[in-house]
Amino acid sequence: MRLTKFEHLEPKSLVEACAILAEHGDKARIIAGGTDILVRMKQRLVEPQFVVDIKRIDGIAEIKSDGAELRIGALVALSDVQKSAAVREQAPALAEAAAAVGATQLQNMGTIGGNICLETRCWYYNQTYTWRQGREACLKAGGSICYMAKASKRCYALYSGDTAPALLALGARVRLVSASGERTIGLEELFVDDGKKPTILNPGELIAEVIVPVAANGQRSTYLKFRRREAIDFPIVGVAAALGEENGVCSKAAIAVTGVGSAPFVAKDSENALLGKKVSQETIAEAAEAAFKQAKPVSDMEVSPAYRKRLVRVLVKDALTKVAGLA
Amino acid sequence: MKRIIELNVNGVVHEVVVEPQRTLLEVLRETLGYTGTKKACDSGDCGACTVIIDGRAVLSCLTLAVEAQGKNIETIEGMATGDRLHPIQQAFLDKGAIQCGYCTPGLVLSAKALLDENPKPSREEVKKAIGGNLCRCTGYVKILDAIEAAGEQAN
Numbered sequence A: 001m002r003l004t005k006f007e008h009l010e011p012k013s014l015v016e017a018c019a020i021l022a023e024h025g026d027k028a029r030i031i032a033g034g035t036d037i038l039v040r041m042k043q044r045l046v047e048p049q050f051v052v053d054i055k056r057i058d059g060i061a062e063i064k065s066d067g068a069e070l071r072i073g074a075l076v077a078l079s080d081v082q083k084s085a086a087v088r089e090q091a092p093a094l095a096e097a098a099a100a101v102g103a104t105q106l107q108n109m110g111t112i113g114g115n116i117c118l119e120t121r122c123w124y125y126n127q128t129y130t131w132r133q134g135r136e137a138c139l140k141a142g143g144s145i146c147y148m149a150k151a152s153k154r155c156y157a158l159y160s161g162d163t164a165p166a167l168l169a170l171g172a173r174v175r176l177v178s179a180s181g182e183r184t185i186g187l188e189e190l191f192v193d194d195g196k197k198p199t200i201l202n203p204g205e206l207i208a209e210v211i212v213p214v215a216a217n218g219q220r221s222t223y224l225k226f227r228r229r230e231a232i233d234f235p236i237v238g239v240a241a242a243l244g245e246e247n248g249v250c251s252k253a254a255i256a257v258t259g260v261g262s263a264p265f266v267a268k269d270s271e272n273a274l275l276g277k278k279v280s281q282e283t284i285a286e287a288a289e290a291a292f293k294q295a296k297p298v299s300d301m302e303v304s305p306a307y308r309k310r311l312v313r314v315l316v317k318d319a320l321t322k323v324a325g326l327a
Numbered sequence B: 001m002k003r004i005i006e007l008n009v010n011g012v013v014h015e016v017v018v019e020p021q022r023t024l025l026e027v028l029r030e031t032l033g034y035t036g037t038k039k040a041c042d043s044g045d046c047g048a049c050t051v052i053i054d055g056r057a058v059l060s061c062l063t064l065a066v067e068a069q070g071k072n073i074e075t076i077e078g079m080a081t082g083d084r085l086h087p088i089q090q091a092f093l094d095k096g097a098i099q100c101g102y103c104t105p106g107l108v109l110s111a112k113a114l115l116d117e118n119p120k121p122s123r124e125e126v127k128k129a130i131g132g133n134l135c136r137c138t139g140y141v142k143i144l145d146a147i148e149a150a151g152e153q154a155n
């Protein structure tokens, strides 16, 4: 599969990158590790005239810790995220999630910014150009039908990034920059449950860094992922859980799920099932049931919606059991 | 727009004229003749195109050649010294870890990246390092054995 022609631009600073992105609008696309966008470009799902390589930008490829927060530059490779002692100690769910992305080569190439911005995926969409000519274009490809849910007016392509649920459970924020300024928002606000456009990033806006609060004393976290092959595969379902206990009761619970909808979701009802209570097999089962109820998967050919929904319950239970030390 | 770039492959600097849409895999194989690097899926799934860039195993099918400028690229052609195979290559032969051989260059480079950093990996670490390299002929046991043997030998 050959890539079609484009111009390759290499800004050296965020300011320059933002100016280029503002100038070229929809004709430009950011490339970081390239492991998601180049596949889509080969499949001619996106054919940018300008490819803006952000890897030469200074200052967004480091992990810094000031004891209260970890600041992870958007360009930090997933293999550096998982190797970082600070991340492993202070945000273990994130280290585990980074280590679960694809396989080693993809972790060496893939960046945390690119992983968060991973495009939503679908069996009918992520196919070669020739394959897609066999049927009418789907919503995401500019047509008017969703093959996952034929009666639907919206696109149900799935979000399957691994680090986002871990970051959501850890309460991360993202610093966004564009030609018109910058803003820092909670990661939860970045995502929208719409397969066609899964983030609220404005055209020309990019993620500069991810800010993760350091785990409070006694707070633990983990990320569990179910996939077809352990060696290399997107998650069918991935669940991150963070848990804190004080005086024998749960003082902090955060659970986030990927692979179920067009955005990762925070399982609020599960959290409420635990907060203020003793963490036990019973309360964990209630929390898992609440996440099960909140999950609304549609059919995607890989597994049935009912199976995926049950996986959410199993993984939430396993993740909480693990962080609570009850296993 | 064509560009003149320098690619450092196995310590030899090549000046090449490339268009930005060409992958490192295409330039290595088609322009520079390093056909030891294999192309199979061309989309990140199989690891046949694995090369080492600045010490890390990466996929050349998902790397733009222009972005490899100024970096240290290692391919399978750089492994042997004259007629003497690299210990990892020798171990693959000794352990019968090769059948058709299509996956072998990628596997050997994934193994090299691992052993350069961690000469005594556990079996689990070896499995993780080659998880992105698919072999359709053999099982993986002999490959794992070969990599472990090469690691032991280096010590």
Ligand SMILES: Cc1cc2nc3c(=O)[nH]c(=O)nc-3n(C[C@H](O)[C@H](O)[C@H](O)COP(=O)(O)OP(=O)(O)OC[C@H]3O[C@@H](n4cnc5c(N)ncnc54)[C@H](O)[C@@H]3O)c2cc1C
Pocket (backbone or CB within 6 Å): A029, A030, A031, A032, A033, A034, A035, A036, A037, A038, A039, A074, A078, A100, A101, A102, A103, A106, A109, A110, A111, A112, A113, A114, A115, A116, A117, A118, A119, A160, A161, A162, A163, A205, A206, A207, A208, A232, A233, A234, A235, B043, B044, B045
């Ligand atoms: C075989 C295979 C298996 C994979 N398995 C997994 C998996 O299990 N889990 C998983 O999560 N992913 C998986 N991936 C997808 C991908 O490798 C990872 O998500 C990777 O982390 C993407 O990061 P990148 O830097 O390579 O992104 P890129 O491809 O460079 O970019 C991805 C997208 O984000 C945009 N972008 C990049 N950086 C920024 C930024 N700083 N600000 C704004 N937008 C940005 C790009 O324009 C593009 O649209 C797999 C890919 C392949 C080919």
Ligand code: FES
Pocket (backbone or CB within 6 Å): B038, B039, B040, B041, B042, B043, B044, B045, B046, B047, B048, B049, B050, B059, B060, B061, B062
């Ligand atoms: S050819 Fe590059 S991963 Fe298959």
Ligand code: FES
Pocket (backbone or CB within 6 Å): B097, B098, B099, B100, B101, B102, B103, B104, B134, B135, B136, B137, B138
């Ligand atoms: S030996 Fe044939 S693919 Fe591995």
